Amino acid sequence: MIGRRRGASTTREDLIAAARVEFAEHGIDGATTRRIAARAGVDPAMIAHHFGSKDGLWQAVLDLPLDPVQVIAPLRDVPPDEAGRALLATLLATWDSPKGTALLAVLRSALRNPAFAAQAREFVVHRAILPFARRVAPEPDAARAAERASLVASQIGGLVLARYVLRIEPLASADHAWVIDRIGPTLQHYLTGPLPD
Template identity: 45%
Template structure:
């Protein structure tokens, strides 16, 4: 009999205990603040076992979120070509995932994020640390503007997801993917490359400037 490749599944109870501890840690402390050692301690296992089952902290986070995608696998394609055309590439990639069999998991992820504070914290951590931070770094944007640009992009993408896949508002819900790409892509592109000088200045004047946002923080 051929041996199956990949990481062994392990004890289901142990794996679920680790995942439960990870969800609590990521929701309470954020992705950057949570540590494998602390998660292992909360689950009552050795840190080496966490690495054995899940690999890196990024992989553990994706498993805890039940993410339908690995952002690290799709980001290179999004960043090909740099800033030019990024808006359309992002929307098209997003729709490809949501319209695939994995789309049901994506819908559940967003439903959880809008139904409770705990779910919202986890979804926010996912968007900031796994997608926005990496994408913005790859686009080499002005650090003073990157967090605001990222939050504007996220607001459009999340709003589209809710209206198209959860509320199912017509005609958006049944519009062909390329129609959504053609209409939403330019808006995303404007948020990425448009002039935000005045907006950044106003935010700085209120003491809530985006330069302090975690969207451009460390990735470790």
């Protein structure tokens, strides 16, 4: 076991600082909790203690007020033919909540910071949207699932920009049902519809 730091308050900050370096060098998939803990000079179990998991630590590094993986987790049992509308309903409810408002503020800052935007994109697309797209896609092809996830991300990103940042009307003030009726079918097509070869 690696020697512990003086106090729990510094351990958390030390882990976040070490994780920033590790994630920058290796990405979220290449980073290991052992190396992060070693950089911080603490036992790897402290990551689970403070953050729950490597994903939780990643969320803390990005300073996200909520975990996109957990937002989408309740959709694991949604039938594929309802996936587009269900995903959009979940996202709208999240974005219009107090934590969602804070998340949108973080995402606005990402627009001004390319490095942060790249990290947020990797976390949101690869950890949340891609697994969801893989589950509901009609074909088992990994490359096709990645294509579907990127199309879904483009629609979601455009919606966030238009509704919450640029505030384009009538989209900005429309109720959820209006948005779901108009954009849900597009998300559904990206997730399960036929795509060109």
